[in-house]
Amino acid sequence: MALQNLPKHLHSFSQTLDTSPLYHLGRRYSSDGVFLPEPGNTVVCHIVKDSMSAEAVIDARRRMQSLPESEKLAYTAVSSLHMTLFQGIIEYRRHLPYWPETITLDTPIDDMTTLFKRRLHDFESPGPFQVEVVGATPNGLEVAGISSQDRAVMKCWRDRFADIFGYRHPDHESYSFHITFAYVLDRFSDDAIEIWQKGLAEIVENLQECAPVIELEPPAFCSFNDMNHFEKLQVFE
Numbered sequence: 001m002a003l004q005n006l007p008k009h010l011h012s013f014s015q016t017l018d019t020s021p022l023y024h025l026g027r028r029y030s031s032d033g034v035f036l037p038e039p040g041n042t043v044v045c046h047i048v049k050d051s052m053s054a055e056a057v058i059d060a061r062r063r064m065q066s067l068p069e070s071e072k073l074a075y076t077a078v079s080s081l082h083m084t085l086f087q088g089i090i091e092y093r094r095h096l097p098y099w100p101e102t103i104t105l106d107t108p109i110d111d112m113t114t115l116f117k118r119r120l121h122d123f124e125s126p127g128p129f130q131v132e133v134v135g136a137t138p139n140g141l142e143v144a145g146i147s148s149q150d151r152a153v154m155k156c157w158r159d160r161f162a163d164i165f166g167y168r169h170p171d172h173e174s175y176s177f178h179i180t181f182a183y184v185l186d187r188f189s190d191d192a193i194e195i196w197q198k199g200l201a202e203i204v205e206n207l208q209e210c211a212p213v214i215e216l217e218p219p220a221f222c223s224f225n226d227m228n229h230f231e232k233l234q235v236f237e
Contacts, residue, residue, distance in 0.1 A: 003190060010197060013138050015187035024183055027092055028227060033074035033185060035226040040090030041113045043161055044082040044230055045216035047179070056211035057081060060141065060203045061181045067199045068192040073138060073182035077228045083131065083143055083179050085154070085219050086161040087169060088116070100166035113223050117233055119164050120221055125236045126156040131177065131214050133207040136200040138188070140181035141207070143214060157219065179214070180227075 003016055011017045029035045047054045058078060064070060089098065089112055094105045103112070129150040135142035145151035158175070162168045169175070188196060218237050222230040 003193075006193065006197060009135070009137060010193060010200075013184065013188055013196070014190070014193050016190055018187060022184055022186075025185065029074045029183055029185075031185060035074070035076070035228050037225055038091055038227070039109045039223070039225050041088035041109070041116060041221065041223045041233075042084060042230065043086040043088065043157075043219050043221050044084050045219050046082045046230070048215040048217055051215040053211035053213060053215045054081075056207055057141065057179065057214065060136070060207055063199065063203055064136075064138065064181060068195050069188050072184065072186040072188060074185055075182040076180060080228050080230060081179055081181075082230060083177055083214075083216060085177075086158050086165075087175075088165070088221075097167050098169060102166060113233070116165055117221060120234055123160070123164065123234075123236060125218075126160060127153050128218075129153040129157075131216065132212060133204055133214060136204050138182065138184065138196060138200075139178070141179040141204075141214075143177045143179060146213065183227075 003014065006014065006017070025031065027036065028038050047057055058081075061075070061078070061081075064073075065075070087098075089100075089109070091109055093099075099105055103115070130146045131143040131150065131154075132146045133141050134144045145154050154177070158172065162172060218235055220230075220232040220236065221234040222232050224230045
């Protein structure tokens with residue numbers, strides 16, 4: 001394969017083009033694909049269970065699992081499928097600017113979750129929005145607001161949460177919305193990544209045709225112990 005033709009967003013999945021250590025391996029999940037304790041909180045929109053678009057998303061996940069070397073991925077539970085709207089704090093990322101500057105870095109996660117929930121008591125929703133699939137990687141689907149209005153509303157949600165929680169990640173303005181399917185245990189061979197490139201393009205095309213809108217539940221402030229379950233603590237209808 002002519003790897004120079006591989007799209008840049010797939011470079012990090014190639015064992016030839018990227019030899020750096022896998023960022024989450026050994027902390028978020030083990031080498032045998034078991035998800036490890038990594039408590040935190042977040043704001044997510046789960047996919048609407050049993051909806052047509054949910055079936056299409058789950059089918060896309062199955063299609064990825066049928067591609068070569070898919071055993072090099074650790075898949076999260078179907079029940080956890082969601083789009084992250086705003087990243088909360090997490091146990092193993094206790095440093096600025098991923099943590100409120102006014103709160104000590106050793107504050108227990110449960111205490112942080114209680115504090116955030118209290119701050120969110122009078123939160124007013126900026127309104128609804130719709131998203132569509134715009135791309136895919138072996139990690140899952142890339143999504144974005146369908147219209148300029150949708151994208152503006154999503155930005156408003158993120159800005160309000162940033163003000164309430166008291167921090168902004170470096171990628172606050174450029175954050176790429178996504179629905180995670182899996183995490184990488186090992187990078188793909190050259191032959192496999194070529195097939196993945198074609199397979200991912202077909203998956204995106206199919207989703208855009210049969211599920212032009214990905215149906216999402218209202219945003220919810222959630223706690224989690226690992227990447228397989230996100231417990232809803234407050235739903236913003």
